[in-house]
Amino acid sequence: MVKSKQRKEFGDYQTPLPLAAAVCDLLARLGNAPAAVVEPTCGRGHLLLAALDRFPQATIAVGLDVDAGHLAGLRGTLADRATGRKVQLVHANFFATDWVGMLAELPEPLLVIGNPPWVTSAELGSLDSDNLPKKANFQRHIGLDAITGKSNFDISEWMLVRLMESLHGRSGTLAMLCKTAVARKLLFHAWKHDFLLGAAALYGIDAARHFGANVDACLLICDFRPGCRRKHARVFPGFDAKQPVLELGWRMERVVADVKAFDRWSHLAADGTDRSCVWRSGVKHDCAPVMELRAVGGRWYNKRGECLDLEPTYVFPLLKSSDVASGRTAAAAQGMIVTQSTVAAATEPIRLSAPKTWAYLLAHAPLLDGRRSSIYRKRPRFAVFGVGDYTFAPYKVAISGLYKKLRFEVVGSHEGKPVVFDDTVYFLACPSRREAERLARLLNSDPAREFYSAAIFWDAKRPVTIDVLKRLDLQKLAEHCGGVGHDAPSDDES
Numbered sequence: 426m427v428k429s430k431q432r433k434e435f436g437d438y439q440t441p442l443p444l445a446a447a448v449c450d451l452l453a454r455l456g457n458a459p460a461a462v463v464e465p466t467c468g469r470g471h472l473l474l475a476a477l478d479r480f481p482q483a484t485i486a487v488g489l490d491v492d493a494g495h496l497a498g499l500r501g502t503l504a505d506r507a508t509g510r511k512v513q514l515v516h517a518n519f520f521a522t523d524w525v526g527m528l529a530e531l532p533e534p535l536l537v538i539g540n541p542p543w544v545t546s547a548e549l550g551s552l553d554s555d556n557l558p559k560k561a562n563f564q565r566h567i568g569l570d571a572i573t574g575k576s577n578f579d580i581s582e583w584m585l586v587r588l589m590e591s592l593h594g595r596s597g598t599l600a601m602l603c604k605t606a607v608a609r610k611l612l613f614h615a616w617k618h619d620f621l622l623g624a625a626a627l628y629g630i631d632a633a634r635h636f637g638a639n640v641d642a643c644l645l646i647c648d649f650r651p652g653c654r655r656k657h658a659r660v661f662p663g664f665d666a667k668q669p670v671l672e673l674g675w676r677m678e679r680v681v682a683d684v685k686a687f688d689r690w691s692h693l694a695a696d697g698t699d700r701s702c703v704w705r706s707g708v709k710h711d712c713a714p715v716m717e718l719r720a721v722g723g724r725w726y727n728k729r730g731e732c733l734d735l736e737p738t739y740v741f742p743l744l745k746s747s748d749v750a751s752g753r754t755a756a757a758a759q760g761m762i763v764t765q766s767t768v769a770a771a772t773e774p775i776r777l778s779a780p781k782t783w784a785y786l787l788a789h790a791p792l793l794d795g796r797r798s799s800i801y802r803k804r805p806r807f808a809v810f811g812v813g814d815y816t817f818a819p820y821k822v823a824i825s826g827l828y829k830k831l832r833f834e835v836v837g838s839h840e841g842k843p844v845v846f847d848d849t850v851y852f853l854a855c856p857s858r859r860e861a862e863r864l865a866r867l868l869n870s871d872p873a874r875e876f877y878s879a880a881i882f883w884d885a886k887r888p889v890t891i892d893v894l895k896r897l898d899l900q901k902l903a904e905h906c907g908g909v910g911h912d913a914p915s916d917d918e919s
C-alpha cells in the first residue's frame with residue numbers, strides 16, 4: 426500500500442521503452458537534431474536513453490529525478506553504454522531546481538523531453554502529500570473559481586509552465602507526454618503570454634495501453650524559436666498520421682478547437698456588448714441525500730429513502746443534467762429544496778413560513794453543516810449557491826455541461842412552479858415560452874452548432890462550459906439567421 430501511495434504521489438509510471446523509442450523516432454522525423462537533451466523527471470530514463478540512441482550528435486544529456494533509486498538504476502544502465510559518459514544525473518526536486526540557470530549552461534538546440542507526473546493537486550491533498558510547488562494557486566484563480574476547485578491543477582501543468590518559461594527566448598524543442606487537457610492549458614499559457622513559439626503539435630497516444638490510465642493523452646511538441654510567435658497547433662491522432670485532423674489556434678484570448686471553422690463564424694463571436702442574455706448554472710447545494718427528492722405515489726422521498734412531509738413552498742421540480750441531455754424535460758419526478766431566493770437571503774424565515782421543512786433541515790443539519798466547500802462558510806445556515814431571479818424564471822433554455830451533445834432544450838414550468846437544475850446544467854432564463862423557443866431555435870441552428878463545435882473540446886470532462894456558451898453573440902446570430910425567431914406566439918404564451 427505504501428508503495429502504491431508513493432507511486433501515485435510521484436506519478437511514478439515509467440514510459441515503456443517502445444513508446445520512448447517511438448517518441449524519439451517521431452522527433453527525428455520532424456527534423457530535430459538537438460545538441461543537448463534534458464529529461465526533467467527522468468525516473469529510469471527511458472526517454473533519455475532513447476534520445477541518446479536517436480540523436481548521436483547531442484554532446485550532453487541531463488536527467489533529474491527526486492527518486493534516488495531510479496537514478497541508481499539508470500546509472501547502472503548507463504555504465505554499460507558508450508553514450509553514458511555524456512550524461513549527468515541530478516538527484517533533486519523539480520520544484521527547487523533553477524531551470525533557467527540549468528538550461529543556460531547547455532548548447533542549443535535543446536531538446537527538453539519527458540513525462541512529468543500526471544497527478545493533480547487535489548489527489549495529492551487526499552494523499553496528504555507535499556509533492557507540490559509552494560505557491561499552489563498558480564494560475565491566479567480568484568474568488569469563486571478558487572473556492573469551488575478550479576484552482577485544482579495538474580502537477581505536470583505547473584512543471585511544464587516552468588519549463589516553457591525557461592525555454593522562452595532559447596532555441597529548442599519541448600516534447601512531453603501529458604494529458605491532452607494539460608497540453609491545451611500549456612498552449613493557452615504560452616499563447617496568452619506571447620512566448621516565442623514556432624510550430625506546435627499534439628500527437629495522440631493510447632494512455633490506457635501504455636500507462637493503464639483512462640484519460641486522453643498526447644505527446645505535446647513545441648518548438649521554441651527566438652523571434653517566432655506562432656499561435657496554432659496541429660492535432661494528429663497518432664504518431665504515424667501524416668495529416669492533422671484539426672488545427673487549434675488562439676482566437677479572442679482563448680484556445681479554440683478548430684481554428685478554420687472558428688474563423689468562418691468569427692462574425693458571430695461575442696464582444697461583450699450584448700448583455701441581454703446571461704448564461705447561468707443550476708443550483709449548487711453539495712448535499713444531494715438531503716436536498717434532492719424523488720416523487721413516488723404522490724409523496725416526496727429523499728435519497729436516503731425517507732418519506733417526507735414538507736410544505737411545497739421550498740420544493741421545486743428538478744431536472745438533472747442527464748434529463749436535459751436526453752431531452753426528458755417534460756416529466757419532473759424529482760424535486761430540490763431551494764432554501765433561498767437569492768444568495769443573500771436569510772434562511773431563518775423558513776422556521777415560521779414552513780416549519781416542517783425547517784424541522785427536516787434541522788434533522789439533517791449534521792450533513793448540511795458538514796458541507797466542506799468554503800462557499801457555505803459565513804452564509805446563512807442551509808444556504809445554497811447559484812440562486813437568483815433567473816432560478817425562478819418560468820421558462821429556460823438549457824444544456825447539460827457533462828454530455829458530449831450540443832442540444833439546447835426548452836424547459837417550461839411544472840404545475841405552475843419553475844423547474845430548477847443541478848449545477849452541471851447551464852441555461853438562459855426567459856420570461857415566456859415564445860422567447861425560450863426563439864432562443865432554442867437560434868442555439869440549435871447550424872451556424873450556432875458550427876460556431877460552438879469550433880470552440881468546444883469534446884474530450885474535456887465538462888466540454889460545455891459557461892465560458893464557451895457566452896462566446897456566441899445571440900444578437901449577431903439572430904441577425905445572421907434573419908427570420909429566425911419572428912414566429913407567431915405559441916398557444917401557451919405566458
Ligand SMILES: C[S@@+](CC[C@H](N)C(=O)[O-])C[C@H]1O[C@@H](n2cnc3c(N)ncnc32)[C@H](O)[C@@H]1O
Nearest residue numbers: 435438439440466467468490491492518519540
Ligand atoms: C511519469 S514518471 C516518468 C518517468 C520518466 N520521465 C519516463 O518517462 O519514464 C514521473 C517521474 O517523476 C518523478 N518525480 C515526481 N515528482 C518529482 C519531483 N518533485 N521532482 C523530480 N522528480 C519527480 C518520479 O520519481 C517519476 O520518476
